[in-house]
Amino acid sequence: MYGKVFKEKGGFIMAKKVTTKKPLTGNLRSHALNATKMVQKPNLQKKTINGEKVIISAREAKKITNHV
Numbered sequence: 760m761y762g763k764v765f766k767e768k769g770g771f772i773m774a775k776k777v778t779t780k781k782p783l784t785g786n787l788r789s790h791a792l793n794a795t796k797m798v799q800k801p802n803l804q805k806k807t808i809n810g811e812k813v814i815i816s817a818r819e820a821k822k823i824t825n826h827v
Contacts, residue, residue, distance in 0.1 A: 774805050774812040778819060 780801040786794040802817040815823075 774814050776814045778803065778814065778816045780816050 778801070780803070782801065783799040785797060785799075787797045788794060803814050804817050804820050805812060805814055806820050806823075807813075808823065
């Protein structure tokens with residue numbers, strides 16, 4: 760999802776990434792302390808704000824819609 764080009768009927772339109780959120784990495788630990796790599800990806804959404812397509816997190820989108 761990061762840096763992708765979104766396709767529309769008229770051609771290619773870039774969605775500008777506004778947020779600085781990145782995936783959170785770490786280890787899952789079992790009771791026996793076995794380490795398994797895990798990744799938590801941010802909830803990024805494609806929204807249109809003032810006629811411009813942007814990629815923002817769901818939390819940021821919620822704040823924008825509540826304050827407008």
